[in-house]
Amino acid sequence: MTAHAADPAPPLLEVRDLVVELATPRGPLRVVDGVSFTVARREVFGVVGESGSGKSITMLAVMGLLPPGMRIAAGTIRLDGQSLPDLDAERLRRLRGGRMAMIFQDPMTSLNPVLRIGTQIAEAVRLHHPDWPAARVHARVIEVLGLVGIPDPARRYRQYPNEFSGGMRQRAMIAMAIANEPDLLVADEPTTALDVTIQAQVMAVLAEARARTGAAMVLITHDLGLVAEVADRVAVMYGGRFMESAAVEDLFRVPSHPYSVGLMASLPRLDRQGEALYSIPGQPPGLADRPAGCAFHPRCGLSADRADCVARVPELRRLGAGAHAVACHFAAETPAWRDSPMVHPPAPPPAAAPAAAARGSGLAVRDLCKEFRVSRPRRWGSDRLHAVAGLSFTIARGETLGLVGESGCGKSTLGRVILGLHQATRGEITLDGEDISRRRARRHRRRMQVVFQDPYASLDPRMSVFEIIAEPLRINGVFRAERVAEMLAHVGLSPDMAERRPAEFSGGQRQRIAIARALALDPEILILDEAVSALDVSIQAQIINLLKGLQRRFGLTFLFIAHDLSVVRHISDRVAVMYLGRIVEMGSREQVFDRPAHPYTQSLLSAVPVADPAARRARIILEGDLPNPLHPPSGCAFRTRCFKARPLCAEAPPALEDRTGGGQLTACHFPEPGMPAVAAMAATRQG
Amino acid sequence: MRVRRSASLYFALAMLFGVAVLVAVVPLLPVYDPYKQDLGASLTPPFEMIGDRLSLFGTDQLGRDILSRLALAGQVSLFIGLATVVLSLFIGVALGLIAGFFRGWPDTLIMGLADLQLSIPRVLILIAVAAIVGSTIPVLVLLLALTSWVAYGRVARAMAMSLREREFVLSAVTQGASATWNIRKHLLPNVMPQMLIVGSFELGQVIVLEASLSYLGLGIQPPLPSWGLMISEGQSYVEFDPWLSLLPGICIFMLVAGVQFLTQAFTSETDAEGEPAPRPTT
Numbered sequence: 001m002t003a004h005a006a007d008p009a010p011p012l013l014e015v016r017d018l019v020v021e022l023a024t025p026r027g028p029l030r031v032v033d034g035v036s037f038t039v040a041r042r043e044v045f046g047v048v049g050e051s052g053s054g055k056s057i058t059m060l061a062v063m064g065l066l067p068p069g070m071r072i073a074a075g076t077i078r079l080d081g082q083s084l085p086d087l088d089a090e091r092l093r094r095l096r097g098g099r100m101a102m103i104f105q106d107p108m109t110s111l112n113p114v115l116r117i118g119t120q121i122a123e124a125v126r127l128h129h130p131d132w133p134a135a136r137v138h139a140r141v142i143e144v145l146g147l148v149g150i151p152d153p154a155r156r157y158r159q160y161p162n163e164f165s166g167g168m169r170q171r172a173m174i175a176m177a178i179a180n181e182p183d184l185l186v187a188d189e190p191t192t193a194l195d196v197t198i199q200a201q202v203m204a205v206l207a208e209a210r211a212r213t214g215a216a217m218v219l220i221t222h223d224l225g226l227v228a229e230v231a232d233r234v235a236v237m238y239g240g241r242f243m244e245s246a247a248v249e250d251l252f253r254v255p256s257h258p259y260s261v262g263l264m265a266s267l268p269r270l271d272r273q274g275e276a277l278y279s280i281p282g283q284p285p286g287l288a289d290r291p292a293g294c295a296f297h298p299r300c301g302l303s304a305d306r307a308d309c310v311a312r313v314p315e316l317r318r319l320g321a322g323a324h325a326v327a328c329h330f331a332a333e334t335p336a337w338r339d340s341p342m343v344h345p346p347a348p349p350p351a352a353a354p355a356a357a358a359r360g361s362g363l364a365v366r367d368l369c370k371e372f373r374v375s376r377p378r379r380w381g382s383d384r385l386h387a388v389a390g391l392s393f394t395i396a397r398g399e400t401l402g403l404v405g406e407s408g409c410g411k412s413t414l415g416r417v418i419l420g421l422h423q424a425t426r427g428e429i430t431l432d433g434e435d436i437s438r439r440r441a442r443r444h445r446r447r448m449q450v451v452f453q454d455p456y457a458s459l460d461p462r463m464s465v466f467e468i469i470a471e472p473l474r475i476n477g478v479f480r481a482e483r484v485a486e487m488l489a490h491v492g493l494s495p496d497m498a499e500r501r502p503a504e505f506s507g508g509q510r511q512r513i514a515i516a517r518a519l520a521l522d523p524e525i526l527i528l529d530e531a532v533s534a535l536d537v538s539i540q541a542q543i544i545n546l547l548k549g550l551q552r553r554f555g556l557t558f559l560f561i562a563h564d565l566s567v568v569r570h571i572s573d574r575v576a577v578m579y580l581g582r583i584v585e586m587g588s589r590e591q592v593f594d595r596p597a598h599p600y601t602q603s604l605l606s607a608v609p610v611a612d613p614a615a616r617r618a619r620i621i622l623e624g625d626l627p628n629p630l631h632p633p634s635g636c637a638f639r640t641r642c643f644k645a646r647p648l649c650a651e652a653p654p655a656l657e658d659r660t661g662g663g664q665l666t667a668c669h670f671p672e673p674g675m676p677a678v679a680a681m682a683a684t685r686q687g
Numbered sequence: 688m689r690v691r692r693s694a695s696l697y698f699a700l701a702m703l704f705g706v707a708v709l710v711a712v713v714p715l716l717p718v719y720d721p722y723k724q725d726l727g728a729s730l731t732p733p734f735e736m737i738g739d740r741l742s743l744f745g746t747d748q749l750g751r752d753i754l755s756r757l758a759l760a761g762q763v764s765l766f767i768g769l770a771t772v773v774l775s776l777f778i779g780v781a782l783g784l785i786a787g788f789f790r791g792w793p794d795t796l797i798m799g800l801a802d803l804q805l806s807i808p809r810v811l812i813l814i815a816v817a818a819i820v821g822s823t824i825p826v827l828v829l830l831l832a833l834t835s836w837v838a839y840g841r842v843a844r845a846m847a848m849s850l851r852e853r854e855f856v857l858s859a860v861t862q863g864a865s866a867t868w869n870i871r872k873h874l875l876p877n878v879m880p881q882m883l884i885v886g887s888f889e890l891g892q893v894i895v896l897e898a899s900l901s902y903l904g905l906g907i908q909p910p911l912p913s914w915g916l917m918i919s920e921g922q923s924y925v926e927f928d929p930w931l932s933l934l935p936g937i938c939i940f941m942l943v944a945g946v947q948f949l950t951q952a953f954t955s956e957t958d959a960e961g962e963p964a965p966r967p968t969t
Contacts, residue, residue, distance in 0.1 A: 029741050090880070155880050419857075420860075420861065421857055445860075445861055445862065445863050448861065450857070452854040452857070452858070457853050458854040458855055458858065459855055460855040460872075460876075461877070462876040463872075463876075468855075471859060471864075472862035472863075475863050476862065486883055521862060
């Protein structure tokens with residue numbers, strides 16, 4: 001992480017005017033359209049972009065791994081002065097995994113499920129060191145497994161990928177990538193599939209592995225926070241081109257392309273709250289319909305369709321003397337626009353929640369339990385999985401309760417039990433005082449609706465949009481065609497889209513359709529189960545703003561289930577944090593985010609990357625993985641990963657109660673509001 | 688639904704066109720009565736004159752015109768094939784969707800029945816029942832359908848099991864939809880394309896199965912011809928007059944292979960999700 005722009009040494013990787021084309025029946029399309037960059041030794045170069053921007057394809061081209069149908073049409077790629085596209089397949093193969101290695105997003109599909117982990121890594125080592133004896137290869141594999149923090153590497157060597165958790169698999173992938181001490185690591189969304197505490201572990205491992213091997217890294221990601229924390233230099237990619245390229249501090253301090261400015265303004269931030277999000281209008285263009293001129297101009301808040309933006313492709317030009325370069329005809333106008341109220345829309349008047357609360361008590365959940373029976377492998381009988389283990393909370397009318405937790409904590413199960421998709425094992429769910437947890441309460445169902453995470457699985461592919469939104473009306477015998485048009489208008493879709501099928505829509509538009517369907521019956525409560533998690537940043541901001549607008553307009557009550565703490569902070573009034581089926585902390589947004597008292601909340605918050613390089617900070621990195629929920633630890637379920645754990649924690653499960661005053665509920669024997677100093681915390685762990 | 692244009696597609700269309708001409712057009716022409724015997728002209732080879740007329744495909748051992756018998760036999764075989772596929776598809780989809788959507792005891796029951804059926808050779812059941820009940824065309828269709836629903840049932844069940852967990856079904860449930868609604872509106876339209884593919888494979892199977900039954904004398908009864916029966920009748924003459932068995936064999940091949948190739952041209956572009964072909968991601 002040292003300076004590099006002025007480094008006189010030749011760059012490790014140099015890409016000049018790279019063009020990648022995809023062959024289609026209607027002629028070639030440019031996936032990557034003239035990209036140039038260099039990566040110095042030991043440097044971390046971040047490439048940020050939304051899906052379809054061409055960021056992964058750029059690096060696949062460097063690796064010589066372009067998918068069928070794509071080819072490098074122009075440009076040069078040099079690794080240490082050696083031109084890569086000119087190499088024959090055999091020599092390129094020897095470079096891959098030797099001098100450059102790639103880490104993919106999904107460790108599940110990147111590892112061969114029928115081979116032992118150790119065997120797969122040994123294979124990588126042997127490919128590049130055919131002369132090494134077996135014992136030496138074995139020793140090297142054990143060494144790299146240890147290096148990436150896999151405990152007990154000799155035993156883990158003999159295990160199969162399905163015996164590894166997601167975070168451990170990604171560590172194994174990293175081990176495989178660094179096994180031959182490459183000069184260049186390409187990490188494509190390396191932590192996107194992981195939970196935030198595991199992401200923090202993996203990024204720490206990656207940093208340490210790089211420090212040991214001295215590898216440079218290209219980090220491809222959509223996560224501005226991750227880039228801000230890890231990268232030295234960053235390029236922002238859109239429509240197959242670099243829009244902006246700068247040192248990480250400069251990019252985040254003075255973003256100078258309207259797209260970069262828009263991206264940052266549309267990102268909910270963990271360290272801020274309150275203001276409405278800027279949302280970049282429209283959606284990223286598909287490959288076939290990239291606009292002429294500047295690819296971003298139809299969505300640009302600065303361009304206003306000026307002739308230059310429509311007609312001419314802007315070059316990536318330096319701003320001043322430094323390395324900060326921007327591809328915008330009007331980059332000089334960006335600073336003024338950046339600070340204008342257009343980009344920072346004023347916060348809307350606060351919702352009339354207190355008044356609405358008077359109309360009814362809202363949703364109340366008391367001592368709710370949901371158990372699943374899980375049959376034992378290789379043995380008789382079954383175990384009980386306590387997916388939801390005794391939860392109690394209320395959501396007042398018009399309020400938003402954010403429910404945060406990592407995967408497997410039971411937050412989605414909770415949503416489904418409330419919706420009646422699962423029958424509760426025990427406990428009570430009341431809506432305005434009426435018990436709705438019984439089966440015969442089907443007529444209450446329409447008062448609560450749901451929006452799911454996956455915009456692709458949410459809509460029946462064989463139905464038209466009209467039929468999808470009409471379905472709830474038809475089920476309940478209240479179908480009116482005007483109502484469907486009305487719903488489309490509410491979610492910002494035009495009525496002429498009604499006859500099309502879901503496959504013709506992008507993720508964000510599909511999510512709008514799903515919201516329209518959920519609202520068609522005029523529900524009181526909307527359960528949003530990771531409703532914005534699958535969307536690109538700019539689209540996510542649109543949907544969040546839409547949801548907030550609809551909530552104000554119709555007085556909706558939200559249960560907002562998510563793993564993304566920044567989004568939860570932005571949208572929630574109150575927040576509950578779940579761990580292994582229990583709420584460990586609950587309070588107002590300010591209480592939970594500014595003065596967290598439970599160590600789990602504290603570590604979650606510290607693990608989230610913040611999109612501000614100036615705020616790089618030490619973080620609490622939780623050890624280990626989530627315990628097996630079939631056999632949760634005794635006492636406090638979190639104690640096995642807790643930096644404060646003492647003997648009492650193993651004996652008595654702490655109740656969720658007000659331990660710190662002010663109505664903030666914490667399930668911890670040793671609550672301490674506020675973020676602990678990391679040094680003090682490490683000392684606690686020693687002691 | 689897009690079709691992949693390839694050589695095998697045109698080959699398939701050509702073969703099916705040939706069968707269609709034989710079955711639909713030939714009976715309209717002034718050809719000979721398929722039942723009329725002429726012992727004096729028995730076993731005439733193809734392309735020879737009988738008196739003053741050309742016998743295109745020759746005659747059989749009873750002097751009946753093979754071309755017109757092939758046409759009639761084709762109608763019989765096709766009817767049995769299509770009727771069986773429609774009936775077994777209906778049974779299979781209904782049972783499969785019920786088993787996959789409700790799980791629990793209906794699933795145990797239906798899948799138990801399916802496993803039981805699969806464990807007994809299908810031909811054995813057919814032979815046994817046909818021998819006892821006799822074999823009229825309706826009985827044959829019913830028998831064939833009852834023994835071939837399992838293929839549809841298993842695929843429909845597997846798809847129903849995954850579809851019932853899909854969010855669009857769950858959200859319909861939260862809106863108060865009944866099981867019938869979900870099966871009718873969401874499951875059925877999503878499994879039908881797959882079922883038609885299974886059906887096209889089964890059509891070939893059923894026609895061959897009917898042919899084997901008729902060959903054993905347990906299917907279509909003479910003098911009504913079916914392609915399988917014609918092969919069986921020509922068996923004794925195969926050494927010197929091979930066309931008797933060869934011609935109906937070619938007909939079966941053209942129909943079955945034609946349908947298979949045609950299905951393949953369709954299946955390569957469709958899937959149950961109705962999603963477009965995957966686009967390259969970043």
